Amino acid sequence: MDMIKLIIDKKPVEVEKGTTILQAAKNIGIHIPTLCYMNLGDLNIENKPGGCRVCVVEVEGRRNLAPACATDCAEGMVVHTHTIRVLNARKTVVQLILSDHPFDCLICAKSGNCELQDLAHKLGIREIPYQGEQSTYREDTSPAIIRDVDKCIMCRRCEVMCNEVQTVGVLSAINRGFNAVVAPAFEMNLDHSECTYCGQCVNVCPTGALTEVDHTNQLINDLADPNKIVVVQTAPAVRAALGEEFGLKPGTLVTGKMASALRELGFDYVFDTDFAADLTIMEEGTELLDRLTKHLSGDKEVKLPILTSCCPAWVKFFEHHFPEMKEIPSTARSPQQMFGSIAKTYFADKIKVDRKKMIVVSIMPCVAKKYECSRDEFKVDGNPDVDYSVSTREFASLIKRANIDFLGLEDSDFDNPLGESSGAGVIFGTTGGVIEAAVRTAYEVHTGKELPKVDFDELRGMDGIRSATIDFDGLPINIGIAHGLGNARKLLDDIKAGKSQYHAIEIMACPGGCIGGGGQPYIHGDSSILKARQKAIYQEDAGKKIRKSHENEYVQKLYKDFLGKPLSEKSHHLLHTHYFDRKKEILID
């Protein structure tokens, strides 16, 4: 590798050819401020449009200032990162951005988590000398995401996530000059677009331009209502990230404290989505074996691969982009919806409560779940199985609002019967987890033998597309895994072209799976946090008494007492769903 020597702020530094000034400076401890720049190295995602101009530096011999994020180092370069010229320019650029930004920081959803706010603070900006017109756009509220584009600073991060990473193609820059902003084409509403509500745009937005729909106030009201029984379920990925909101190191598991906090908040029953994840495996795993057996016996009606269906953003994605293949994904509902369905039937009967008096709330690492529970097919006479979903971030905010000393809480367990789960249910929270959980059960059901080893390292990791062949006692099963919808698209294109060799594919819309979901604590560009969360998920799994879904005794009891067996008529009615062709649904306002 060619090496390049240069000088930054009088310090010599040697870097590989192709290194940017920003990176070279970082190597020697000089942190040039940035705003639009984003580098999620572990996920191979980079955004460097060179648009905000906050990272400008002075390069000797160059006419104008250079953006450190987009300028490669050159041999002999002499760079100054804090001359008066640079400091003035940087300050002016941020003042300009602020001059076209609403001053409602105190009540902004992003307050305290806003990178623009941080930057203004860091640069010591106390006045905005260039006042003038501010750009205004209408607010756009969808079932899951709110666009308040008055706060858009054109960093284009959301655009990279939506177009390059997710290949959804809803968000892009529109208009010119002062009116330029990121929006769906023709400024159509998000809920009229192909938006999957994956929330990756929300995750990376440095300001409050993109946020999730807030359900916390509704939840506070319901908890205070003595006529309502409020039941909560928490998704696996929440416990691996919630601690970050309270200053804990990324990757710290807070399962026990989380259950205690939910009780403190006043939920009547504190259950676990992991239970429903085990249930999902029973249904989806059985469906896999069923389709596999029929396929292998030559039934041409039965198509493979089977695709997982627990991710609502992924479901909406294929409904828009691959509706002709809507028979391929498993018909199993997501764990969130299975939980809601069981809670409002089996459990409601058990405690003799009318489903209309029961409020089922989910705590999710996700914003698409907000949309999922609003889908009509998950309602009975207009009453939703899951009433609404709050994100990990909203949950943390609620805990703070209720004056709960989260770190001081004692650990406690979930309630039964919908709180018990296996390690297989836990790993739903990371990419590769659903399929590993399915394999653990499918293997034992198919072969009738006990797994020699529960951990399938070949299915784990962070690569966007992974594949492995699992030996089902002589029957090789080809497994594919994709996270990020762009990666999913590649596998789908292969299936469409008849090139896919897989029997089963797991797809998660968010990079990293649910641990990187759109409702998780902001990572502010530090993708190592996702790895830490993933590690925590596997750690939780390893510590579980039972590791396989079919060994969950409460799941067994549910089948015995209520459902019968997997894929039974009752299961079909309560735990399975169907998909829609949304290709022609796009409306231009």
Add this chain to the structure above:
Amino acid sequence: MANYKYHLLVCGGTGCKSSDSDRIVTALNREIEENNLAGDAKVVTTGCFGFCEKGPIVKVLPDNTFYTRVTPEDATEIISEHLVKGRKVERLLYVDPETKKHVADSKHMGFYQKQIRIALRNCGFIDPENLDESISRDAYLALGNCLAKKTPKEVIDEIKLSGLRGRGGGGFPTGLKWEITRNSVSDQKYVVCNADEGDPGAFMDRSILEGDPHSVLEAMAICGYAIGADTGVIYIRAEYPLAIKRLKIAIQQAMDYGLLGDDIFGSGFNFKIELRYGAGAFVCGEETALIHSMEGSRGEPTFKPPFPSVEGYLGKPTNVNNVETFANIPVIINKGAKWFASIGTEKSKGTKVFALAGKINNVGLIEVPMGTTLREVIFEIGGGIKDDKKFKAVQTGGPSGGCLTEKHLDTPITYDTLIEAGSMMGSGGMIVMDEDDCMVSVAKFYLDFTVEESCGKCSPCRIGNKRLYEMLETITKGKGTMETLDKLRTLSHVIKDTSLCGLGQTSPNPVLSTMDNFWDEYVEHVEEKKCRAGVCKSLMRYVVIPENCVGCTACARNCPVNCISGERKQVHEIDQAACIKCGTCLEKCKFNAIEIV
């Protein structure tokens, strides 16, 4: 052309066409028919003559009679007098503003005498829709010579030797650009012609494409041969329908003749040309933005490097040249680099086309050798300032350029001297201003343009230019202070220093150059609340001259906002707070008792 005794060349450029030149052609043909001259006279629709001020133009060959402001009704007289009786129609001849005499032919017109036409060599001479006419003036001769007798390296060496620099504004050496693109290793390369002309008032490229499309097509093929590309793309704004139509015809004709397409002249060299339409975004003249737009993406620039010559259209090495740059190429090949380099100055060779506009007598398109002074262009070719007003400034370089003054008039026009003087060559817009122009308003005009045309990608350009515009507006409204002027200058420098592309890096130039050259005017606006040019309405006050006022009440009765009071036969008074400065009182007063201060 030799078969006819007379050729009547009728301008078919966009300007003259919109003044009904098509009907002139029809009328002339009808008259020729009626006078049985069909075998003697031929009407040819040509490209732009450049003398747009006096269009529609009809030129009669062989005597070069130059008829101006011709109407379809004049056709009868032109044919019956000039062609039948051999007498020129005097009333349609150009009148020299100095001597007030009719000028018999174009060779004696000041407008043309100082010009050397290389890029515009065929504009106004040939029918752009007839390839044979182009060929009769050496079209595709240079391409043939290159393919038959020169290696690509020799072609590039010739262009380098000629000293030709990019005519789009940047002035990058063309031969060097070709060489860099040639040296980029790739299975596919592209030649792109930048026809996204966008400076306010500029129409150099449009005229070339409308008047001589084959010169550009030929040059692109030569470039393709030199750099190793088999595909050319012309990125042209969709608002140029006539140029597009003529390009389409020209491409088809060249394909039919085998001058484009596969195995051109049996050389084994293939070259095809496609068109891409731009939606008329100024920023798409920036080459990276242009390429993104061609690819179907949003037209906005990206950071260079990589330069298009290394990584351009569809990721392949791409040579982007402007229309006028290309139009020079065939002549350089035919007449030789030495000939070309003998024209112009040491560092700026050849000629430059300018679109003369503003308060000048001869508005139009001109081509002058580099090194010609601004004075020669404005006062000799341009015929001086309209209505004998006083020259105040000349703006060159479009929204990226600056305003030069009286003291710069003897500056020779070259890339470097214009930059030294605080402006730039730009693509060739040249707007002349007189004493009635307010320089703060001029700066505001350009900023208004930039605010609209910025792509919005980088914050200094997106927001900074808007703030500059707002400050200029504050000043023109009489609400500016000396602090506003300070902030204006400081912000201008930061925008130049931090913007992503050439648009933002130069957009404050109109502000800075007017501040440098007309500082007094800025100070007057903020300190005395006065606009000496009388342009800034907010700074104007209509007042009654008591000595002249007889109290006739005409002003008060006609004032639309009833802000004039006074008894009959008493001196009237205007309420300044309520006055909307419509000027009705001034117009209605018969006693010269209202004045503007």
